[in-house]
Amino acid sequence: MTERWSWLDLRLVPPAATVWVLTLLAPQLPVGLLLTLAVVATLGAAGLLLAGGPGRAGTLRGVAVRGVVIGCLAAVTVTGAAAAVRAQARAASPLLTLADRGSVVEVVMELTDDPRPVAGAGPARVLVNGTVSQAAGRTVADDPVLLFGTAEEWAGLLPGQAVRTHVLVRPAEPTDDVVAVLSARSPPDPVGGPGLVQDAAGSLRAGLADSAARTLPDRPAGLLPGLVVGDTSAMDPALVEEFRVAGLAHLTAVSGANVAIVVALVLWPLRARAVDRRWQALAAGLAIAGFVVLARPGASVLRAAAMGAVAVLALASGRARAAVPALAATVLVLLLLAPGLATDVGFALSVSATAAIVLLAPGWSRALRRHRAPRPLADAVAVSAAAGVVTAPLIAGLSGLVSLVSLPANLLAAPAVPPATALGVLAALVSPAAPWLADGLTWLAGWPVRWLVVVAERAAAVPDGATGWPAGTRGAVLLAVVLTGVVWALRRWPRLRPLALAALVGVVLVGWPLRQLSRGWPLPDTIVVACDVGQGDALVLPTGPGEAVLVDAGPDPALIDGCLRRLGVQRLPLVVLSHLDADHVGGLAGALAGRDVGEVATGTLAPDDERVSQLDRAVADAGARHVVPLPGDRRTVGSADLEVLAPDPAEAVAGAEPNDLSLVVRATQRGVRVLLTGDLGAEAEARLVAAGLDLGADVFKVPHHGSADADPGFLAASGAAVALISVGADNSYGHPTRRLLDWLADAGMRTHRTDRDGDVAVVGRAGEWGVAVRGPDAVLRATAAAEPLAPGTPGAPRPGAGAPRTRRRPVAAWPRGNSGTSGSDLPAPGRGGRGGAAARAGGLRRARGGPRAPPRQ
Known part of the structure; x- marks a missing residue:
């Protein structure tokens, strides 16, 4: 029998797609319309059943078409009715009234998942999913909620555990699958245990994490629990970014591969002993159920478990497995039971990858074998290529990146995943009873995990390994059209395949190296760039392909836009404005326009500053959020770690000198520390030194464009090797002053300035x-410091300066706020919308009309 797609194998796909689309739209539709759709669909299905339906009666195709149409109508009926019931129940929930009032009440809540670290200021915070059974003394129908609490109080709780606590109740978004968002106002008081099963699962997860921490180096130790049970809480943030760029992030999202490995581990000894098929099915089913509890029922885990359950039923009955109907049935059932999965990105990626492996990979593998490729190699290449092609549009739409190293990285990683997962599962199982044995198994698992770390590091380090692409729906659709056209053309005209292969080889062997040899700007491994924007500040910290953190925006929109374009920056997850003087924010419109922007951070602003509302409007127009970090707050953005050092909010009083309220941030990239100082004056600098703050850095951004209003002790306290001065040529202020340059030289720093050097x-x-x-004449030049600075030479880092930390501390993201407020329980958003703030940001500059007071010399 030849292997061909059977049209009948796709008959459950349209109903599943109908359920998915309607589930996505349901939260935005009135209840009356949902009920109307359900009634109309029911009548339509009944009419088709009675009338015989479309198609020619008696033909197989006619029967199949009628079945598909009836299935779609039934899907509309069930989905519409279920959505209407959920909407009615939500509207009747007492939590909605409490949320509208912003009430603080006592609730009884049962956790449905492990607490997860989330963005938040100050102490580490966690997000907790659960259901509320009592609120303010009233019984609630187990309404789903999302709670934010401190990690110290909530992180140790387990799913199934019931607690009593006081919370602030706030409304959820209409499209959320929760009724309300809660903020804990008191520690949780346990009123019910998690149950033996969840308690045991929590013990196994903790045992694996503890064993990995005892046995393995930092990076593999954090990766192993993520690979085995999806616990990424201990992963190095930089490694997370490297996995994303390399196209390996799916390995830490527990999915079908993990379930398949666990089932294979259970069935292997049973098949070796020729155990009856039904006993094999029972063992496989128990293994799947146990693994779901261990890994927690997330989107990809549920999808994989449901697929596995279908396979187990087929095994027990002895019937052949049909993967496409199984996948479609899985999607349909899961979306009806858990509508929140409709908006879950991991679920969409998981379903897409599985469909690609089922539909495309077999044919691609056969084509490779016809060209004499060994079957294991053909299967591996086909599976990786098919999954990569189908998921690429989704990933590009979400991240604005297309990974060019994903396929080879996945091929290199594939052999390491099964042994690492199997050994990790065994280590978790034995950890409570025999920690020494768990350590031995973890040590063995550490070797393939180390290989995965190496693959991710090397792939992420490839220059241009990920290229920028338009983000959002437009980018996803565009890439889907391009890839579909390429695949269709190669299938339609086989003679194009050698030409396409030759073109690909040419790009890889010739075009890519030539681009690296001829590239001028940006340079590989750029840590920070001081942009030449005239008399103002604008510094860029590249954090990933097409992505950067911007610190200040200079005085002119065109100049900062040009610098960002030269660096290939399309996305700004974070913009830091040290203060609101025109030479730091006047160019904000040029930075925001046409780029995806996440958050705009400022220090605590003086209450009488009339520019705050203008900034808020500009930020909102860009689809971003205004955040106000406090001293001690930390944030990781891609490859950069940022720590806020000043100012103290208490200093933001009416009439305070704006320069002295500059946001002071230390950024660390690949072990090199950059101290960003805004326009601090001597008094503020002296206060920071007197406070005993750690001001250590390798690169020092000189405050206030080289003004003499500086404290020599502050300059020396950084211990930096290089000083960057952002200053305009022939400026009327005399910046940088001779006295300031002498102080920098006395501190042992080599000075680079944008008025002479251009972009630095x-x-x-x-x-x-x-x-x-990159000089003002746009010619790239190496400077005297372009060679590595050897320890012990003048201006070189001291031994150990800038050395990477052995273990990263948990990073808290900055709070959302505005106008000097701070603190929020909402998680930090992803990337916001595009630009459109030109008029607003331009208004900032016009409202200022120049510096507030003559600059201090």
């Missing part, structure tokens, strides 16, 4: 970094 880039990593400049 610090490149490299800890122990082997230097400086290069």
